[in-house]
Amino acid sequence: KNEVEQSPQNLTAQEGEFITINCSYSVGISALHWLQQHPGGGIVSLFMLSSGKKKHGRLIATINIQEKHSSLHITASHPRDSAVYICAVREGWTGGGADGLTFGKGTHLIIQP
Amino acid sequence: DTEVTQTPKHLVMGMTNKKSLKCEQHMGHRAMYWYKQKAKKPPELMFVYSYEKLSINESVPSRFSPECPNSSLLNLHLHALQPEDSALYLCASSQAQAMASKLFFGSGTQLSVL
Numbered sequence: 001k002n003e004v005e006q007s008p009q010n011l012t013a014q015e016g017e018f019i020t021i022n023c024s025y026s027v028g029i030s031a032l033h034w035l036q037q038h039p040g041g042g043i044v045s046l047f048m049l050s051s052g053k054k055k056h057g058r059l060i061a062t063i064n065i066q067e068k069h070s071s072l073h074i075t076a077s078h079p080r081d082s083a084v085y086i087c088a089v090r091e092g093w094t095g096g097g098a099d100g101l102t103f104g105k106g107t108h109l110i111i112q113p
Numbered sequence: 114d115t116e117v118t119q120t121p122k123h124l125v126m127g128m129t130n131k132k133s134l135k136c137e138q139h140m141g142h143r144a145m146y147w148y149k150q151k152a153k154k155p156p157e158l159m160f161v162y163s164y165e166k167l168s169i170n171e172s173v174p175s176r177f178s179p180e181c182p183n184s185s186l187l188n189l190h191l192h193a194l195q196p197e198d199s200a201l202y203l204c205a206s207s208q209a210q211a212m213a214s215k216l217f218f219g220s221g222t223q224l225s226v227l
Binding site: 040041042043048086088101103106 | 158
């Protein structure tokens with residue numbers, strides 16, 4: 001079973017700072033997801049990566065398959081970015097079926113005004 | 114429509130009650146998931162349905178009974194729950210045939226068992 005480690009566990013930063021959250025995993029994967037969860041429960045899928053880099057607004061996600069590592073970056077951070085950011089990996093593909101994800105423990109991010 | 118809708122949003126039940134959680138999506142996704150999340154912990158996979166068939170059961174106690182009556186609907190039937198089953202129950206969906214596809218989550222049902 002894959003082991004997914006995130007760092008840091010908690011991060012407090014000032015508005016405008018550049019934020020980096022890291023994720024490493026132990027077993028080869030077919031895809032890695034970055035998820036955002038605000039207080040109250042709802043989870044939003046930010047990115048799904050299998051290689052390279054993706055950008056959406058102020059968010060950038062990168063993955064290095066050889067090193068089994070991914071990073072999520074937030075540029076010009078804002079208090080509304082305060083949330084828990086979760087890395088999750090999907091290991092294999094069951095040939096047309098569907099399987100679940102293995103989740104990291106999450107990074108609790110607070111952006112102060 | 115890119116929503117996964119879960120009802121109810123909150124549920125309080127006694128240990129002898131029978132209740133059901135409902136999840137609905139109209140994105141044509143053929144994979145649907147139930148996750149359980151305790152406070153300050155990551156979600157834990159409970160069940161996966163693929164093309165309306167149960168494909169993964171992560172050793173979930175039988176007091177939780179999933180049902181997928183059609184491709185848009187996923188239910189979780191609850192019976193004789195324990196207080197430790199109190200948690201946020203999240204439903205998600207994705208395309209089943211893609212090697213890797215994005216997950217769409219509902220906002221969850223916050224369950225309290227008294």
